[in-house]
Amino acid sequence: MPAAPHEKPLDALRTLLRSFGQIVLQRNAATGACVLAAWLVSDARLACAAFTGAIAANVGAMLRGYDCTxxxxxLHGFNGALAALAAFTFISDDARAMAVAILAATAAAWLLGPWERLLRSRGQGFYSSPCLLVTWAWLPFVRPVSAHAPASEMPGWLGPLPGLLAGIAQTSFASSALAGALIVVGIAFSSMRAARFALAGAALASSAQWLVAADSASFDAGLLGFNGALTALAVADCGVLAALAGVGVSVALQQATLFYGVPALTAPFVVATWTTRRIMRDTRRTCTNGAERSPDDSVAVGHRKQASRAALLRER
Known part of the structure; x- marks a missing residue:
């Protein structure tokens, strides 16, 4: 994107880092830098994919005339980054993955405008749903490789901690306990409360699904915890009970998709968050953001103030 005359030289980089931070629902460049570090320690190919997707989505948003703020x-770059990460995760050939990544990221950005208006009219945020829609559109036409690399082996005395951290890493398609630890640190830069909710959500979801399926390999790779972590982050402003309910719904949805063999990705998180927020609204309970915020953070998750177009969303 061409920089306006009044913009600082590092604004473009800060925009990309905020896009990465939005993947874990934090509008914070420091969080995004930690997510980037997580990709680099997990697989540098993922970092390349995220940059490609975020840039393509931001250019697409600019061409569509979307709000520069x-x-x-x-808010436009993170779904593009996720769409590109999905392409590089499921397609082994780099050239083909790059082509799909650019097209998918641009499509996600172009879809976002009308899709957000539709969801906003129903009182919902879009989260990672644009990425899901475009990924589901092309995924049936490829033979996907293994979606997630196995987690690296860690000392046995750490117990379930590596699997828990790997679940945090999987929120951004990374796959290792170290990557998860970096992401937790990044979330903590934005909000200590959010970091606690992410860890608790991953732990609850992983434990519940492990008790149901007793799948140690999936637990170690973090495949059981990432939807729970994201759901807890998304509804943290509604309180602990709402977060527990949301994580429970995400666990049930993820188990259902496993049973039917559906490539769920982050759909359990999105649907669980929509459901929880709808219940909170129907019971006339309010969600107020009690998270600790840095001066660079955004307003409440999943909400946009009606009175001001400049109000910031912190949603996935």
Whole structure:
């Protein structure tokens, strides 16, 4: 994107980092830098994919004339980054993955405008749903490789901690306990409360699904915890009970998709968050953001103030 005359030289980089931070629902460049570090320690190919997707999505948003404030705060770039990460995760050939990544990221950005208006009219945020829609559109036409690399082996005395951290890493398609630890640190830069909710959500979801399926390999790779972590982050402003309910719904949905062989990705998180927020609204309970915030953070997750177009969303 061409920089306006009044913009600082590092604004473009800050926009990309905020896009990465939005993957874990934090509008914070420091969080995004930690997510980037997580990709680098897991697989540098993922970092390349994320940059490609975020840039393509931001350019697409600019061409569609979307709000520049939203772009600068990462709301257009993060779905593009996720769409590109999905392409590089499921397609082994780099050239083909790059082509799909650019097209999918641009499509996600172009879809976002009308899709967000539709969801906003129903009182919902879009989260990672644009990425899901475009990924589901091309995924049936490829023979996907293994979606996630196995987690690296860690000392046995750490117990379940590596699997828990791997679940945090999987929120951004990374796959290792070290990557998960970096992401937790990044979330903590934005909000200590959010970091606690992410860890608790991953732990609850992983434990519940392990008790149901007793799949140690999936637990160690983090495949059982990432939807729970994201759901807990998304509904943290509604309180502990709402977060527990949301994680429970995400666990049930993820188990259902496993049973039917559906490539769920982050769909359990999105649907569980929509469901929880709808219940909270129907019971006339309010969600107020009690998270600790840095001066660079955004307003409550999943909400946009009606009175001001400049109000910031912190949603996935």
């Amino acid at each position: 939203d772009t600068r705060n990462g």
